[in-house]
Amino acid sequence: MSKxxxxxxxxxxxIGVKKVLPGMQRGQYTTVDAIASRDLAKAKGAAAALGIPRAYGSYEELLADPEIDAIYNPLPNQMHVPWTIRAAEAGKHVLCEKPISLTVAEAKTLxxxxxxxxxxxxxAFMIRSYTQWLRVGELLRAGRIGQLRSVVGFFSYFNDDPANxxxxxxxGGGALLDIGCYCIQAARFGFGxxxxxxxxxxxxxxxxKIDRLTSAMLDFEGGHAIFTCSTQLVPYQKVQFFGTTGRIEIQIPFNAPKDRPTRILIDETGELFGSGIEIEEFPIADQYTMQGDAFSRAVLEGGEVPIxxxxxxxxxxxxEAIFRSTEAGQWETPQA
Incomplete structure (x- = not known):
């Protein structure tokens, strides 16, 4: 295999054409060599715009290409598992957009x-390969804020277009599957x-009928996580980790900009006006470049992919448990 x-x-x-692919094209371990659409004109247009060498008018043609090692799957949510299966059976490694499925049972078939x-x-939870999140993980494991007791997240945007x-x-539309999944990922990551x-x-x-406003509480052995997500609120996002001796805040946790540095705030003083906050700033980087390289390195070196x-x-x-809980009006246990 090539390098x-x-x-x-x-x-x-x-998400692919505008965010993921431009990032991957700058990767140290990635090249984007082909793109497919059921509309050949669309595939050719995207290929021309991004400088991708080959365009196909069907997904089957792409999967049959012997010069493709891995597939990025940003299809609509209900098509994630079927086409991930077909790509795998064609011998291709697969990076699938989140959420990977619509149910646990469906995901388990993979x-x-x-x-x-x-x-x-x-x-494809790109945040888990990104500098600021890797640093937060280091700080939490090192006990920088004492024992983690609470993770608080918020993620929202406004989109009420019925055609979207x-x-x-x-x-699989709605707030929980689209963006609440990031808040869950943050909580599970924080508590490990x-x-x-x-x-x-x-x-x-x-x-x-989609969930346009969803809130949840997650009960971990070490503490609690709470979050709210919405597809019909003012755009906002923030994640905070609260420990017994301090807190860490990720200023732009999910849609991290690729044209300016990102920052996390570390507060070990508890001073309410913020004068005791230490700021760590991270150089300009593209989280999609880092995601593609992390996955590709795992393939090249035989390691584990990020997610x-x-x-x-x-x-x-x-x-799935949160959805069950909202129907039943009671606590539910995740069944993985």
Whole structure:
């Protein structure tokens, strides 16, 4: 195998064309060599805009390309698992956009596929490969804020367009699957464990039926995590980790800019006006470049991808339990 992983892309989805692929093209271990769409003109247009050598008018053609090592799958949520399976069976490693599936049961089917094909399959939570999150992990494990007791997250944007796929309930639209999954990931990452039980509240859009406002509490052995996510609120995002002796705040945790430095705040004084805050700033970087390189290195070196299937299934189990909780009006235990 070459020193770079040769990637192909299933679809011309916006997240890929506008964010992920430009980042991957700057990678040390990645090249983007082909893109496919069910509309050849769209594939050719995206390929021309991004300088991708080959364009295909079907996903099958891309999977049959012997010069592609790995597939990036940003298809609509309900198509994640079927096309990840097909890519794996074609001998391609797969980086699949989050959420990797719509249910735990569906995600678990990928375990047998991975075992049978021997390829690597990972979920695209780019934050887990990014500098500021790696540093927060170091600080938490080193006990910089004492014992972690609470993780608080908020993630919102405003989109009430009925034509947008994020508002199609049959495609896994809505706040929890689209962005709440990041808050769950943050909590599980912080505690380094799985929640014992969860409880949630949902407000649904009266016409589109998607959850437009979701809040949840996750009960870990070491403490609690709470978060709110919404697809119909003013855009905002923040994650804070509270310990017995201090707190850490990630200023822009999820949509980290690629054109300016990112910052985390470390407060070990508890001074309410913020005069005791220490700021750590990280050089300009693209989290999608780092995600692609981390996955590609795992393939090249035989290591583990940043978010393997077991991690993806555990995150989905929490999502599923929150949905069950909102229906039942009671605590639910994640069933991974």
């Amino acid at each position: 770079k992983i040769r990637w192909g892309v299933l679809s011309t989805a916006n 375990l047998a596929v991975r075992a049978r094909t021997g390829v690597k399959i990972g979920e 796929i994020r508002n199609h309930i049959e495609s 464990a799985e929640p014992r039980r969860v409880i949630g509240l949902i407000k649904r859009d009266p016409k589109m 393997p299937l077991e991690e993806a299934i555990a995150n989905m189990a929490v999502i």
